[in-house]
Amino acid sequence: MGGVPTKHHTRSKTGNRRSHLALTASQLIACPKCKHPTLPHRICSNCGYRPAKIKNQK
Incomplete structure (x- = not known):
């Protein structure tokens, strides 16, 4: 026999x-350099600006 759920999960419990x-x-x-929208803590894809935390990561 295959596995059968023994308890019913209501929609509210599943949603919770x-x-x-x-x-x-x-x-x-x-x-900060070119005002292009970028993700925080990432190198700018438009101008290549690198924040100080990324520069000194080596």
């Missing part, structure tokens, strides 16, 4: 469990 699975939109900031 899944309430933390929602995706969030990525937060963009303006590059």
Whole structure:
């Protein structure tokens, strides 16, 4: 015999469990050099500006 669920999960219990699975939109900031929208803590794809924390990471 195959596995059969022994308890029924109501829609509200399932929804409560899944309430933390929602995706969030990525937060963009303006590059301090060229004002192009970029992700925080990343190198700017437009002008190549690198924040100080990324420069000294070696």
